[in-house]
Structure formats: C-alpha cells, structure tokens
Amino acid sequence: MPAALVAAIDIGGTKVDVAVAGSTGEILQRLRLPTRPAGDPDDLFRRLGAALDELRRRAGREIEAVGCTCPGIVRPDGILLAPNLPGWQDVALAEKVRELSRVDVVDVTNDVKAAALAEARAGQLRGAEPGLYLNVGTGIAAAVTVGGGVLQGAHQAGGEIAYFMPDVDDDNATAPEPALERIVGGGPLGEAATAVLGRPTTAAELYRSTDPVATALAHRALAHLAAALVNCCVLVDPERVALGGGLTGSADLVLPLLASALTRRVPFPPDLTLARFTTDASLHGALALALDALADRASRPGEQASPALMHGSVS
Incomplete structure (x- = not known):
C-alpha cells in the first residue's frame, strides 16, 4: 500500500x-x-x-x-x-x-498559527511547555504552543497582539484597531520612516540607519515591541520564545534588546531564539x-x- x-x-x-x-x-x-x-x-x-x-x-x-x-x-x-x-x-x-x-x-x-505549529513540531518550540511564537513582519502576531499544538482561542483570534494598547492615554477608538502594529509592523514602520526621512525606506533599512531621526524611530518601535513581548511572557510564562518573520533579518540588532527586556522585566525569563523555519x-x-x-x-x-x-x- x-x-x-x-x-x-x-x-x-x-x-x-x-x-x-x-x-x-x-x-x-x-x-x-x-x-x-x-x-x-x-x-x-x-x-x-x-x-x-x-x-x-x-x-x-x-x-x-x-x-x-x-x-x-x-x-x-x-x-x-x-x-x-x-x-x-x-x-x-x-x-x-x-x-x-x-x-x-x-x-x-x-x-502565524501554522508557523507556530511548525516550530512546535520540528523547530525551536519543540518540547517547550509552553512555547511562544512571535512573528514580526509586515504586521505582528503571536501564538502559544502547548503539547505540540497551538492555542486557537474562543473565536480563533488568540495571539492577535496587533490590537494591544500601546498608549493608555490615547483611547479614542470606537472599534478594535491594530494600534501596536501601526508602531512596530514592518509595513507601517517603513511608511513612517519614508515620511520622516523623505526617501523610500524599509523597516530593515531603518534599523540599520545611522540617521538620528531614523534611530529614534527605530528605538521607539523596538521599545514598544519589547514591552509587548514582556507582557506576553508575564501572562503565558513560556519556557521558550521563537522569533519569526521579516524582523529576523535584523536579529543581530533586535535579539539583544529583547533579551535584555525579558531579563529585566519578566519574573522567570524564557529562552529567546530565532525560529528554525525562516x-x-x-x-x-x-x-x-x-x-x-x-x-x-x-x-x-x-x-x-x-x-x-x-x-x-x-x-
């Protein structure tokens, strides 16, 4: 057969x-x-x-x-x-x-949940109980892995952290808005960089720029990303976090900052690594x-x- x-x-x-x-x-x-x-x-x-x-x-x-x-x-x-x-x-x-x-x-x-499942089965989250997959590319989302599976949520919307509230003083929304994604997502970040620098700029180029304005914008985005990751880890208490998406191309700059935030802010800091499936x-x-x-x-x-x-x- x-x-x-x-x-x-x-x-x-x-x-x-x-x-x-x-x-x-x-x-x-x-x-x-x-x-x-x-x-x-x-x-x-x-x-x-x-x-x-x-x-x-x-x-x-x-x-x-x-x-x-x-x-x-x-x-x-x-x-x-x-x-x-x-x-x-x-x-x-x-x-x-x-x-x-x-x-x-x-x-x-x-x-994103499919990518998390791949990591849970044969990647960096295999055996992690629980694991957290963080995808930062054009947008941002996360997924929690447990027992080799991925938590879906009551409405299949678990992990949609693009909708986190990064600014409690800006609460004029009348419907759910991807407020965090507008700050840290590669698409919106590239648009913001292009606007302030006056030339077409991608998020990856922004992170490596030495221009003071670009550096300030990149630091703001990474600070918000670090805060979101810390909050996720405090809630879930993952054994390991795997970072995937387009941001992995700037891992040498991003991972140390995120790891530092986890060490300083999370009671039981998880291991932080790049996802296997890039x-x-x-x-x-x-x-x-x-x-x-x-x-x-x-x-x-x-x-x-x-x-x-x-x-x-x-x-």
Missing part, C-alpha cells in the same frame, strides 16, 4: 505556495501561484484545484488530506481582519478547499495540519471532527 500523500496550501497577499508531502512531512513536489488579490477569490480556487491536480499527477497517487493557511482570523463562516485579501471576508475556507481539492479531510488556520514556515505548518487531520480521521472513522480550541493538540 503506498504511503499517505497530503497537501499544503499557504495563501499570502501576493503568492500562494502549494506542496505535497509523504507521511514524514518531507516536501515531495511544490508549485507557486500569484494570488492576484484584486481578482475574484473563486479564480484563485480554480487555479489551486488545477495545481493540486498537477501535483497528484507528479506524485502518482491521490491526496488524502489538505491543510490550508492564510492571513487573518480564519473562522468557519469566513476570514476576518485580512486586508491583504480583499473580498475574502465571506469565504468559508475549509468548504472551498474541500471543493477544489475533492478531498474530505481538510483543516485550516491562519499563517522560510516556508506556514507551509510546513499546513502540512502538519493535514497529517493531524488524517490521523484524527483514522482514529475516528465516520465522525466529523468538531472545531477545536487547539490545532495539532496531542492526547
């Missing part, structure tokens, strides 16, 4: 990665597609279906389970808070993936989702799995 074949789909704002793997999670074949965010989501789903058919053909066997990730809060009735995917808020992702793949065994989550983290997490869903179906034949508070939890 041939080994199980599972598929992973990682939907991003500009590209989609699709891969198939065997029972060990090792990627056998992969394809990349443009997301085309301005188009109809159904167009992407049609192209994804064709991509999976091509990977089936290359592998020479059927796909038994699919894991899928995308930005935002992934809920059964739609995708929330995903500005890079306009028009997706009413998309029932799991249902769509079942249709396009012609596979019944499907699980979905968001990109690329394809969400894709590897999606493969873990698929393998878990397949194992769950095998252990409960004929049953429909119910939404869980944790993805990849172990008994």
Whole structure:
C-alpha cells in the first residue's frame, strides 16, 4: 500500500505556495501561484484545484488530506481582519478547499498559527511547555504552543497582539484597531520612516540607519515591541520564545534588546531564539495540519471532527 500523500496550501497577499508531502512531512513536489488579490477569490480556487491536480499527477497517487493557511482570523463562516485579501471576508475556507481539492479531510488556520505549529513540531518550540511564537513582519502576531499544538482561542483570534494598547492615554477608538502594529509592523514602520526621512525606506533599512531621526524611530518601535513581548511572557510564562518573520533579518540588532527586556522585566525569563523555519514556515505548518487531520480521521472513522480550541493538540 503506498504511503499517505497530503497537501499544503499557504495563501499570502501576493503568492500562494502549494506542496505535497509523504507521511514524514518531507516536501515531495511544490508549485507557486500569484494570488492576484484584486481578482475574484473563486479564480484563485480554480487555479489551486488545477495545481493540486498537477501535483497528484507528479506524485502518482491521490491526496488524502489538505491543510490550508492564510492571513487573518480564519473562522468557519469566513476570514476576518485580512486586508491583504480583499473580498475574502465571506469565504468559508475549509468548504472551498474541500471543493477544489475533492478531498474530505481538510483543516485550516491562519499563517502565524501554522508557523507556530511548525516550530512546535520540528523547530525551536519543540518540547517547550509552553512555547511562544512571535512573528514580526509586515504586521505582528503571536501564538502559544502547548503539547505540540497551538492555542486557537474562543473565536480563533488568540495571539492577535496587533490590537494591544500601546498608549493608555490615547483611547479614542470606537472599534478594535491594530494600534501596536501601526508602531512596530514592518509595513507601517517603513511608511513612517519614508515620511520622516523623505526617501523610500524599509523597516530593515531603518534599523540599520545611522540617521538620528531614523534611530529614534527605530528605538521607539523596538521599545514598544519589547514591552509587548514582556507582557506576553508575564501572562503565558513560556519556557521558550521563537522569533519569526521579516524582523529576523535584523536579529543581530533586535535579539539583544529583547533579551535584555525579558531579563529585566519578566519574573522567570524564557529562552529567546530565532525560529528554525525562516522560510516556508506556514507551509510546513499546513502540512502538519493535514497529517493531524488524517490521523484524527483514522482514529475516528465516520465522525466529523468538531472545531477545536487547539490545532495539532496531542492526547
């Protein structure tokens, strides 16, 4: 009997990665597609279906389970808070993936939680009880890992620390706002740097700039990031923290500052390290989702799995 074949789909704002793997999670074949965010989501789903058919053909066997990730809060009735995917808020992702793949065994989550799952299974958070994954790229989010799984939250919104309140004196919001992300996220930070320096500047360039104005802006962002991480660690008491996302490119500057804040401010400071999966983290997490869903179906034949508070939890 041939080994199980599972598929992973990682939907991003500009590209989609699709891969198939065997029972060990090792990627056998992969394809990349443009997301085309301005188009109809159904167009992407049609192209994804064709991509999976091509990977089936290359592998020479059927796909038994699919894991899928995308930005935002992934809920059964739609995708929330995903500005890079306009028009997706009413998309029932799991249902769509079942249709396009012609596979019944499907699980979905968001990109950061998938990356955290990859770290919990085969990366820097393996064996950490609990672990904390901090992703700082264009935006910012976190995820808590326990027992090899990832805490989802009552509304699948656990870890959305972009909505932290960095300034208690600025409380004019009438609806949830990603206030912290506007200060430390790579996208907003690059825009702020461009405005004050008068030339196009990325967050990575800002962190290495010697311009006094740029340095002050970078220090402000890192101070807010350190405060957010300290607060997360006081709440969760993680054994280890793994840092992922685009900020890892400036790790030599950022890690010492964050480590110092943890040592000075957290009663039991966790270990702080770079994530193992600096690329394809969400894709590897999606493969873990698929393998878990397949194992769950095998252990409960004929049953429909119910939404869980944790993805990849172990008994």
